[in-house]
Each structure stands twice: as C-alpha cells, then as structure tokens.
Amino acid sequence: MSRSWSPRPRRRYYPPPPRSLWRRLLDYALTIIVLGLLILLAARLDRFETRKAEGAAIVNDGDSLTLGTERIRMRGIDAPEYQQICRKDGADYACGRLARQALVRLISGNPVTCSGWQRDRYGRLLGDCKAGGKDLNRAQVEAGWAIAYGDYETEQAVARAGKAGIWAGTFDEPQDWRESHHEGPAERRHGTLASLGDALCEFFRFR
Incomplete structure (x- = not known):
C-alpha cells in the first residue's frame, strides 16, 4: 500500500524588528570606545620605541x-x-x-x-x-x-x-x-x- 506524500509547509520569513534608538546609540558608543582604546594603545606603544x-x-x-x-x-x-x-x-x-x-x-x-x-x-x-x-x-x-x-x-x-x-x-x-x-x-x-x-x-x- 503506497503512502501519500505531502510537502512540508514552508516557514514564512519574518525580518528582524528594527533596532531601537537606544540600541543603536549603544552600538555607536561601543564603536567609539574601541577606536579610542586602539588610538590610546598606539600612543602608548610609541613610548617604548627603542x-x-x-x-x-x-x-x-x-x-x-x-x-x-x-x-x-x-x-x-x-x-x-x-x-x-x-x-x-x-x-x-x-x-x-x-x-x-x-x-x-x-x-x-x-x-x-x-x-x-x-x-x-x-x-x-x-x-x-x-x-x-x-x-x-x-x-x-x-x-x-x-x-x-x-x-x-x-x-x-x-x-x-x-x-x-x-x-x-x-x-x-x-x-x-x-x-x-x-x-x-x-x-x-x-x-x-x-x-x-x-x-x-x-x-x-x-x-
């Protein structure tokens, strides 16, 4: 006896909700902090120049x-x-x-x-x-x-x-x-x- 086959239902794609203003501001702040630390590191390393x-x-x-x-x-x-x-x-x-x-x-x-x-x-x-x-x-x-x-x-x-x-x-x-x-x-x-x-x-x- 053959079994009937039916395709699995496709899941609908839901785009992620837009980030809130506070989340975007936090991301910008973290980026600025990381860049600042990199600049500080470069300046400090200059002090150890042989x-x-x-x-x-x-x-x-x-x-x-x-x-x-x-x-x-x-x-x-x-x-x-x-x-x-x-x-x-x-x-x-x-x-x-x-x-x-x-x-x-x-x-x-x-x-x-x-x-x-x-x-x-x-x-x-x-x-x-x-x-x-x-x-x-x-x-x-x-x-x-x-x-x-x-x-x-x-x-x-x-x-x-x-x-x-x-x-x-x-x-x-x-x-x-x-x-x-x-x-x-x-x-x-x-x-x-x-x-x-x-x-x-x-x-x-x-x-």
Whole structure:
C-alpha cells in the first residue's frame, strides 16, 4: 500500500524588528570606545620605541660612555666610579680607573652600538651595548669589573668564584660608594624585571 506524500509547509520569513534608538546609540558608543582604546594603545606603544646610538665611543668609566651626543648608561650593571678606590693584598688600588680601562680594551677601537628605551635620572639612555661582536654589558661583569645590577647574576657568580677583577680583593659596592661620597641617593636597579615594571608604569601613565 503506497503512502501519500505531502510537502512540508514552508516557514514564512519574518525580518528582524528594527533596532531601537537606544540600541543603536549603544552600538555607536561601543564603536567609539574601541577606536579610542586602539588610538590610546598606539600612543602608548610609541613610548617604548627603542632608541639606537652607534659610532666611536668616548668611555667615561666602567659602565658609561658617550656616542655622539647620546650619553649611555650600560643597563643591568654597575661598575666602580672612576675615582673609586678598592683594596687588594693589603693595599689600595684605583679600581675605578681599571674598570674604565677594561671597557676601553673590550671596545678595542671598534664602533659601538647601544640600544634601549629607558633613561636614568640623569637623562642617560639605559643601553645594551655591543662592539666587535661582544656584549659589553655582559663582558664587564664576566671580567669582574662591574657587578650585576638587575641582570647578569650568573656571570657575576662565576667572576666572584674566580676572583676576577674587583672580586680579587674587597670593595664598596658602587652605589654605596656614591652615597658615602655624597653623589646622590642610591640608583635603583635597572635589569629585565625593572624594565617590565617600568613598561607597565609607562603604559598607564597619563601625561
């Protein structure tokens, strides 16, 4: 016995009701807010633009130099001040001058390139510096002529164990020496973690 077949009834299409005025105003407001956030994000990212300086270096001391008109403070390390005195084998010696000489030897007359986006309280660029394929920040710590100041803790541990540079004797940490010689309050550390904190502060700074 055959069964009769009948087509299914078609559903009628009903267009969606028009959006209310308040709904349209809300959509416009959300669009404006999203565009505003995108503009704000673009403006904030400009603050983290990496600055780069390169050229022949004038070495000021063991962790700072000048490239053209740009003064550089090497990021993540702290070397003895130029006039600082340390002690080894029962005698004083000019560790600050030796730290500067060590940096001069590392550069060996090669062009220096430094890059970074932060500045210290004196307006110097906090830079990661290279010359002749060498990471100067890291090399100064490895040679024992700068201490870790936010980065390079592993390199410092090796230098200290090997009694390299200032670790061969006794010395005041550079920040303590500066404070005792009335050269301003202790400078805060400026390694990778400090850079992340600065980035967050800078992003939410409204000026």
